[in-house]
Amino acid sequence: MGRRFLDLLERHGYDFFTGVPCSLFEGVTRVLDADPRYGYVSAVREDSAIGLAAGAYLGGRQPVVLMQNSGLGVSVNAIVSLNQIYDIPALIVVSWRGQGGRDAPEHLVMGRIMEPFLRLLEMPFEVFDPASIDAQLASLTATLRRTRRPVALVVPKGILDR
Amino acid sequence: MTRADAVARVAAAVGRGTLGVACNGMIGRELYTRADAPTRFYMIGSMGLAASIGLGLALVQPSRAVVVFDGDGNVLMNLGAIASAAAAAAGNFHHVVFDNAAHGSTGGQRTISDRVPLEDVARAAGYRRCARATTEAELDDVLASWFDAAGPSMLLVVVDRGNVPGIGRVELSPAEITARFRAACTSC
Numbered sequence: 229m230g231r232r233f234l235d236l237l238e239r240h241g242y243d244f245f246t247g248v249p250c251s252l253f254e255g256v257t258r259v260l261d262a263d264p265r266y267g268y269v270s271a272v273r274e275d276s277a278i279g280l281a282a283g284a285y286l287g288g289r290q291p292v293v294l295m296q297n298s299g300l301g302v303s304v305n306a307i308v309s310l311n312q313i314y315d316i317p318a319l320i321v322v323s324w325r326g327q328g329g330r331d332a333p334e335h336l337v338m339g340r341i342m343e344p345f346l347r348l349l350e351m352p353f354e355v356f357d358p359a360s361i362d363a364q365l366a367s368l369t370a371t372l373r374r375t376r377r378p379v380a381l382v383v384p385k386g387i388l389d390r
Numbered sequence: 391m392t393r394a395d396a397v398a399r400v401a402a403a404v405g406r407g408t409l410g411v412a413c414n415g416m417i418g419r420e421l422y423t424r425a426d427a428p429t430r431f432y433m434i435g436s437m438g439l440a441a442s443i444g445l446g447l448a449l450v451q452p453s454r455a456v457v458v459f460d461g462d463g464n465v466l467m468n469l470g471a472i473a474s475a476a477a478a479a480a481g482n483f484h485h486v487v488f489d490n491a492a493h494g495s496t497g498g499q500r501t502i503s504d505r506v507p508l509e510d511v512a513r514a515a516g517y518r519r520c521a522r523a524t525t526e527a528e529l530d531d532v533l534a535s536w537f538d539a540a541g542p543s544m545l546l547v548v549v550d551r552g553n554v555p556g557i558g559r560v561e562l563s564p565a566e567i568t569a570r571f572r573a574a575c576t577s578c
Contacts, residue, residue: 244450269449269478271442272470279439280474283411283446286431286568288576291446309435310443314564376565 229388230255234266236362237292240369242319244284245269246277247294252323253388256294274299278306281318294321297338297382300345307349307378315376319368324355324384346380353380356387391526393488393549394420394557397459399526400486400547401425403533404457409447409575412459413440415495416553417488421459422560428574432560432567438467441485445475448483451575455482455537462489462503469511472544476516481540485512490551498551512544519543 233256246269249257260268271277274295281291295303300322310316325331326339338345346353352371354364368379397420404410406427412418418432433440444458465472465487475483491504509520518541523529529547536545562570 244446246446267449269446269474272474273468275436275439276442276468276471276474279436279442279468279471280446280449282439283443283448284450285446286443286571286575287447287450288572289450306436306439310433310439313435314568316568 229390230259233361233388234259236365237319240365241290242292244281244289244291245294246271246280246284246291247321248274248277248296248299249294250296250323250325251389252296252325252385253294253321253383255388255390256321274302275306278303278311278318282310282314282316285316285318292319292321296323297325297342298335300342301338304349307351311378312350317372317376318378319372320351320378320380322380322382324382327384342382346382351378351380353382355382356384358387391529391549392554393417393490393494394424394554395526396488396529396547396549397421398424399529399533400457400459400545404537408537409451409454409456410459411440411444411447411456413437413461413464415461415463415493416557417459417461419557419559423557428570431571432562434560434564438464438471440464441471441475442468444485445471445478445480445483448480449478452480452482455484457484457486457537460485460487461494462487462491462501462508463493465508466501466503466506472512472515472517475542476512478542479516479518480542483541483543484537485517485542485544487544487546488549489546490549492551494551494553507546509544509546512542517542517544520546522546522548524548
């Protein structure tokens with residue numbers, strides 16, 4: 229599924245990939261790590277990944293940032309004081325650890341507050357639905373291009389793990 | 391030397407055609423006031439991210455030199471960016487750090503760069519070239535050829551604390567900075 233998802237992202241125009249890994253999208257980062265064609269930049273922190281993606285956008289690319297939802301907290305200042313005021317978009321692919329309260333303790337609070345947190349950040353998002361992911365990406369990408377702001381694709385457990 | 395003079399000297403050595411990313415705080419404002427160009431990106435928020443932005447830019451524009459105008463407070467806030475830049479080994483990435491061991495735009499509070507030499511950190515991480523300039527003569531000497539050789543490089547310039555008069559704010563809106571920079575970036 230990782231390769232198919234990346235093919236889909238490329239069909240929607242995405243051509244720069246950076247991020248911090250999560251087991252929920254391990255199938256994606258495995259392909260990114262293995263194939264130098266993607267030029268994947270393994271970032272040290274999620275806000276640094278947002279910065280790398282911003283630089284790539286300034287240089288003419290349409291970037292994707294992958295992160296665990298724990299990284300959303302780290303990224304808040306980058307999103308609100310870089311992307312959202314500079315009209316610098318990115319597709320943020322964010323895993324949903326802690327969904328439904330079934331996860332390790334450190335993920336439970338963010339898992340519970342993530343959806344209202346994304347709304348508070350004024351970041352449009354879709355929850356990955358394998359049956360309609362192409363349409364979801366079309367919609368998110370149209371929003372990203374129109375608003376020049378970050379949008380998020382939320383990845384639940386069991387879709388991109390392998 | 392004053393930071394504004396050091397910024398102007400580096401800007402003159404870099405040239406207007408080279409892509410420049412300035413960190414938030416006084417450094418970006420001094421670059422704007424002394425040597426603005428469409429090829430300059432002024433970061434006003436997101437402290438700590440100038441080097442990451444510059445690295446992302448360098449990776450997608452490999453045929454153009456990218457110079458990050460950074461400060462000690464910014465570098466310390468996201469020290470991991472040094473590791474990222476070293477690991478990426480982008481030959482077109484040049485990091486210039488104006489170091490006054492203080493947070494210049496919040497009242498001059500001390501940082502810790504007087505005890506942690508940032509060019510040594512960069513060297514240990516794997517930057518190809520690192521140097522420290524403490525006087526105007528040293529800086530001019532280094533700048534004569536610094537950007538001719540491959541990076542990742544770090545040039546640390548020791549500057550005085552305090553701000554010189556006559557430095558305004560960046561008059562472009564953030565969105566205007568982005569639009570102008572992207573046009574300059576993709577047109578050459």
